[in-house]
Amino acid sequence: MKTYTNVKDLGNLQDAVKEALEVKKNRYAYKHLGENKTLLMVFFNSSLRTRLSTQKAGMNLGMNTFVLDINQGAWQLETERGVVMDGDKPEHILEAIPVMGCYCDIIGVRAFAKFESKAYDYGETVINQFIRYSGKPVFSMEAATGHPLQAFADLITIEEYKAAARPKVVLTWAPHPKALPQAVPNSFADFMNEADVDFVITHPHGYELDGKFVRGARVEYDQIKAFEGADFVYAKNWAAYQDPNYGKILSDDRSWTVSGRQMALTNNARFMHCLPVRRNMIVTDEVIESPRSIVIPEAANREISAQVVIKRMLENL
Ligand code: CP
8 A cells, every 4th residue: 555545545445444353453463564664644733543543553563653743843834836935934845745755664644624725625735745745655644635544443443333234324514613624524424435334424504525425325404314213423513615615614503413312313323423522512421421422442443543554554665
């Protein structure tokens, strides 16, 4: 594997999940692969889970790992070509990336959507520059339009907790005070559409995601209808994708907050969220603290999804 930005990069998804469950049984069995190899993790945005779980995955594989926070201690980077650099950014990403590539064997990149330009965000300008100019395998630690390490961990978690062969999985929009990117719901849809699940997306009008990710999924605008018989409820906020409202908050409808009222309609569903989560905006205390909530094992599986991806990259160096 040379790049990891979407579900297709994993090849056969069932094989990938099987490999993840094997890795989880003995996560130190592949320590030889990373000997004298270095993982660089580059963050343009904050993180708790991705930072720790990916670093742990690299260490499980015997790698040296280091982290560069672009906004804390590194030079501020200009990311657009052609700009006259007379502002506050002293280094261009087109020099910085190949320099970073000199010091490592594999690079993970986190670079969220900025919501300044849909073309810039959906062109995945930053991570694609890393892929093009670093000379090293590159994986997404959440880019502008996708969070495939999260979605892979979500799928592993569903596999572990499912009671039915083909569970009903509902992705629901929920309110949030800030405009959030579509990366998590995009990748979740990308993975669920390839998995053996009955997948439903529910959100208010105006929150339609990019059709490239929605594909054949059922979109249900009535959240109550969508929740009926669900085996898994995956809550997430996202800002509008469609023009002319790209990046905007269109609704603060608190009736969409996931509570016992909606969960009572499900097939005793498991509750999932990628975290961090704003309690009593996205989900009530009662639901996230209930025994049906699996947000912690879901986060724990981030170590496993990252380890499978880095392992496959090490095997192909
Ligand atoms: N879910 C997730 O990516 O968490 P962090 O933003 O804390 O890394």
